[in-house]
Amino acid sequence: MAGAAPPVLDFSPFYGNDKQALAKLVEEVRQCCLHNGFFQIVGHRVPAELQQAVFTQVKKFFDLPLESKEKISRETNSWYRGYERVGSQIFEDGTAPDLKEGLYLGEDIPKDHPYFIHKKLNSGPNLWPEDLDDVEAFKSISMQYYWTVLELARDVLSVIAQTLGLDASFFNEFTKDAVATVRCLHYPPQPKDSDETISRGIGAHTDFGAITLLMQGDVDGLQVYDKTTNEWFDVEPVKGAYVVNLGNMFMRWSNDTYVSNLHRVINKSGKERYSVPFFLSGNPDYVIECLPNCRKESEDPKYPPITVQEAVGGNYNKTYGAADEFYRKNGMIKQAPVSTAQEITVE
């Protein structure tokens, strides 16, 4: 499998009665998890109309004037909901701030919910863009999407459990009352001649949670690193497909047998790029420890047990801190305008 973009797998055997077809799917997923933790799926149950409706809403949101988007700034709360401007994050050391704007959404958790009261991971009310013409449509479509993709994430984990010789329901406890994040992203086009060494839509990183289900629009830009050939491979958008990748939790669970792989976005298409990743973090109190079958009895686990809350919390902070530090060092006001961000030189 070396030296190739993540393969497109048909997920429909998960919902059928053909045991052989399911076994084939499980084996294909296993190979991908061992190789670089990336694959794409079609034949899932997220309706194409819902996917389309999400993109329509996402574009409407990003088309709002900056002042409207800023009314729901992420900086107004501590539970990772709301809008952030272009240039708010740096994922990759030595690069300029990421050329993307984003909106964090999640389960709409009220302030009297135990998760909010006890400051559980990314848990609190959503911030809704009231300046949209039809904010109710935005709310209902995005929340329907959240719950639908959460179901798909459970199904994908069930297949991954089987790749490890575990019961198909192994991750049920982990996904009970799970925390997850829908992140709407907009990458303005980068100039074709922008400096490849510092200019990023999103810098090279691995994801922090358990799995990510990414819905790409129709504009390319996502690349996955292949450590066997030392190359970046383009993940060309496949209509309706999800790009699935394992997050860092799987390195812990599998004692590094499974890979949480580097990926990045550089939008040189000349077009606006939209994407909507769904990050499954899991139940904040669940303890992640080396899975059965992932180490020999004589071997120690490489990672100590840790809760989901501990494993994921704090990671995002670092990326915002890195951007703040970049602006400070370069004597700039915090938010770089889109048009100049790629001209910044890094010492």
Ligand SMILES: O=C(O)CCC(=O)C(=O)O
């Ligand atoms: O926008 C994309 O295609 C990828 C986004 C991503 O990797 C992330 O948000 O973690």
Ligand SMILES: [Fe+2]
């Ligand atoms: Fe990512």
